[in-house]
Amino acid sequence: MRIAYGPGMRVTMLGHGTLLCETEDVRILMDPWILGPANFRSWWHLPDVPADVRELPPLDYVYISHLHGDHFHEPTLEKLSRDVTVLVPKLYHDRLVTKLGRLGYRKILELSHAREVALTAATRVTCMQMGNDSVLALADSSAAMLNANDALQGGHADVKLPLLQLLRARYAFDIAFQSFGTAGAFPKCYQIEDMSPKRMDPWSKERAMLRNFVKVLR
Secondary structure, X not given: OEEEEOOOEEEEEEXXXXXXXXXXXXXXXXXXXXXXXXXXXXXOOXXXXXXXXXXXXXXXXXXXXXXXXXXXXXXXXXXXXXXXXXXXXXXXXXXXXXXXXXXXXXXXXXXXXXXXXXXXXXXXXXXXXXXXXXXXXXXOOOOEEEEXXXXXXXXXXXXXXXXXXXXXXXXXXXXXXXXXXXXXXXOOOOOOOOOOOOOOOHHHHHHHHHHHXXXXXX
């Protein structure tokens, strides 16, 4: 699905958390998972992703939000050009940078928390750390987008919402991407063996995530 905003920005949803954002002067592929399964062959695209790595347009940047296998997907990253610059959050550890280095990537830009970076004359980004995850705000002169992927699922909303409010003050977002539920089997099938009050049942978790999704968007 392709969504156009203003004269310059276009965002294409390729599947799961994978987005191709084309601004006025750069192309950024975000959290690329295109080829095959993830997480030890336990996760598959449904439906299949129609994209082919070989058919992607030339890329300037790749953004990796965090290390989970459905966002840092090594089989897909192995097929991409090593000429791109990889954008990653600057975390308290270097595991992202180390794993990218092992895959042959040498152009790696660590984005400091909450600091805006001008990638080009028209395109600027701000990365916010959310524990071991991150969100990315991206803008050119025509539009602005927020990619929150999985970063807002865990933790208390009162901790993360102030960070989003800082981004909202900096950018007038035209579109935002955020997950609203857990990944799992299709259709959803649960066998609940322990219904004690100390154990949260799956439906409570799903409802809590949906409430958090609505609170963040508001």
